[in-house]
Amino acid sequence: xxxxxxxxxxxxxxxxxxxxxxxxxxxxxxxxxxxxxxxxxxxxxxxxxxxxxxxxxxxxxxxxxxxxxxxxxxxxxxxxxxxxxxxxxxxxxxxxxxxxxxxxxxxxxxxxxxxxxxxxxxxxxxxxxxxxxxxxxxxxxxxxxxxxxxxxxxxxxxxxxxxxxxxxxxxxxxxxxxxxxxxxxxxxxxxxxxxxxxxxxxxxxxxxxxxxxxxxxxxxxxxxxxxxxxxxxxxxxxxxxxxxxxxxxxxxxxxxxxxxxxxxxxxxxxxxxxxxxxxxxxxxxxxxx
Amino acid sequence: xxxxxxxxxxxxxxxxxxxxxxxxxxxxxxxxxxxxxxxxxxxxxxxxxxxxxxxxxxxxxxxxxxxxxxxxxxxxxxxxxxxxxxxxxxxxxxxxxxxxxxxxxxxxxxxxxxxxxxxxxxxxxxxxxxxxxxxxxxxxxxxxxxxxxxxxxxxxxxxxxxxxxxxxxxxxxxxxxxxxxxxxxxxxxxxxxxxxxxxxxxxxxxxxxxxxxxxxxxxxxxxxxxxxxxxxxxxxxxxxxxxxxxxxxxxxxxxxxx
Numbered sequence: 001x002x003x004x005x006x007x008x009x010x011x012x013x014x015x016x017x018x019x020x021x022x023x024x025x026x027x028x029x030x031x032x033x034x035x036x037x038x039x040x041x042x043x044x045x046x047x048x049x050x051x052x053x054x055x056x057x058x059x060x061x062x063x064x065x066x067x068x069x070x071x072x073x074x075x076x077x078x079x080x081x082x083x084x085x086x087x088x089x090x091x092x093x094x095x096x097x098x099x100x101x102x103x104x105x106x107x108x109x110x111x112x113x114x115x116x117x118x119x120x121x122x123x124x125x126x127x128x129x130x131x132x133x134x135x136x137x138x139x140x141x142x143x144x145x146x147x148x149x150x151x152x153x154x155x156x157x158x159x160x161x162x163x164x165x166x167x168x169x170x171x172x173x174x175x176x177x178x179x180x181x182x183x184x185x186x187x188x189x190x191x192x193x194x195x196x197x198x199x200x201x202x203x204x205x206x207x208x209x210x211x212x213x214x215x216x217x218x219x220x221x222x223x224x225x226x227x228x229x230x231x232x233x234x235x236x237x238x239x240x241x242x243x244x245x246x247x248x249x250x251x252x253x254x255x256x257x258x259x260x261x262x263x264x265x266x267x268x269x270x271x272x273x274x275x276x277x278x279x280x281x282x283x284x285x286x287x288x289x
Numbered sequence: 290x291x292x293x294x295x296x297x298x299x300x301x302x303x304x305x306x307x308x309x310x311x312x313x314x315x316x317x318x319x320x321x322x323x324x325x326x327x328x329x330x331x332x333x334x335x336x337x338x339x340x341x342x343x344x345x346x347x348x349x350x351x352x353x354x355x356x357x358x359x360x361x362x363x364x365x366x367x368x369x370x371x372x373x374x375x376x377x378x379x380x381x382x383x384x385x386x387x388x389x390x391x392x393x394x395x396x397x398x399x400x401x402x403x404x405x406x407x408x409x410x411x412x413x414x415x416x417x418x419x420x421x422x423x424x425x426x427x428x429x430x431x432x433x434x435x436x437x438x439x440x441x442x443x444x445x446x447x448x449x450x451x452x453x454x455x456x457x458x459x460x461x462x463x464x465x466x467x468x469x470x471x472x473x474x475x476x477x478x479x480x481x482x483x484x485x486x487x488x489x490x491x492x493x494x495x496x497x498x499x500x501x502x503x504x505x506x507x508x509x510x511x512x513x514x515x516x517x518x519x520x521x522x523x524x525x526x527x528x529x530x531x532x533x534x535x536x537x538x539x540x541x542x543x544x545x546x547x
Binding site: 171 | 393
């Protein structure tokens with residue numbers, strides 16, 4: 001049974017990550033390769049606030065979200081004036097820098113050794129000390145984040161985001177301050193990405209930089225694309241698919257010697273086939289152009 | 290076609306005689322502009338009076354669209370000034386100009402494919418509010434009837450262009466920059482779109498700087514016409530109808546005898 005609750009925790013974490021990136025990439029059309037950096041900043045800030053400043057889990061998470069949004073401005077303000085491809089490269093650079101900082105700022109992050117012994121989150125006096133309880137906590141936070149993200153997407157601001165994605169010049173011609181809209185949504189996406197960071201840290205009770213690499217950023221982006229960019233339920237479905245698929249492949253009867261590699265190959269192949277026959281993802285209305 | 294007759298006099302049309310000292314609404318002064326090292330406009334000067342519809346014509350590459358982009362703020366001129374309502378706006382970004390009432394209708398009419406007609410008009414109304422204006426929200430375009438909730442991405446070319454025009458009009462602009470709103474349409478649809486747009490502008494007293502390849506359709510709708518050739522104003526007329534004769538036009542456009 002714990003196995004199922006574990007999967008629910010992982011799906012919750014990736015659903016929030018994908019839904020927050022979907023605000024940036026799906027609704028606003030900003031392809032970003034540094035979402036794992038914000039995920040990692042959220043995890044480290046929450047951890048350090050809990051361990052060094054004695055904060056509770058939820059206040060540490062909230063502060064972590066605010067700080068992540070602030071740090072995201074450092075990339076957003078200079079690079080969002082760049083066009084398309086150049087912006088993607090700038091986010092890639094930022095992702096590499098953040099990994100480098102987490103890896104090398106040993107006095108703060110303990111670098112490659114990681115931070116062990118992260119305290120168990122305590123919510124309203126109840127320690128979240130079983131996998132079942134953790135599944136409840138992460139499920140509840142996922143629902144809260146998804147409801148908030150849905151409210152943003154359906155608000156007049158959400159309409160602006162889609163307008164900017166569809167045609168920046170036409171949006172500017174309607175009096176919209178396009179760079180400011182992009183910077184705002186980028187910071188908002190970063191703040192939401194800090195929440196699963198906190199969840200991950202409290203769940204694993206150990207973090208190190210290898211959880212927040214470029215490969216992880218690409219994984220989050222694939223969830224968005226597979227689930228359907230710009231749709232509300234897409235990131236949840238995409239997260240469930242990407243978390244469950246490798247699990248499902250475990251049950252295939254394969255000789256032990258090739259099993260691990262075969263799983264990787266089938267996994268990759270399914271993604272290629274999906275993109276060939278359903279490029280807009282499971283639930284998306286519009287593909288990437 | 291039936292263009293709304295019973296519109297309330299919220300903002301009565303501005304007439305040239307309201308400005309006794311004949312101060313122009315828009316003045317482009319000796320503008321040089323281009324793309325990178327290529328200078329397309331080589332010192333263009335022109336004015337637009339309140340309520341006036343001015344057709345800008347010329348051959349491909351003469352600088353018509355570039356001129357509109359300079360006024361809209363999409364291209365920064367290398368030299369020269371743009372003055373709107375007596376204020377130098379040369380360094381203002383596009384969105385600030387739009388809030389001030391300069392509406393730019395992008396070539397071929399740009400719409401937001403994932404937004405509905407209602408969303409478009411909501412964006413337009415928000416722009417009007419932001420600029421302290423009231424949008425009447427009338428849709429004078431027959432192509433848009435009964436399409437209020439469809440996504441614009443599913444529209445035909447004619448519907449898209451009508452929607453782009455309707456959205457721009459819903460911002461209740463003080464000046465319309467129209468860059469070939471009929472580009473790519475079949476002749477009958479193009480003529481209808483132009484006539485509707487001109488009628489809606491007249492009815493609002495909205496001045497228009499109108500770039501158009503369909504010279505025969507636009508000249509009869511304009512008060513004045515300006516001909517650009519090689520980045521310069523080569524000719525101007527207050528009776529644009531005179532240019533309708535093909536030989537005159539070929540002579541003006543290409544600078545050779547007919």
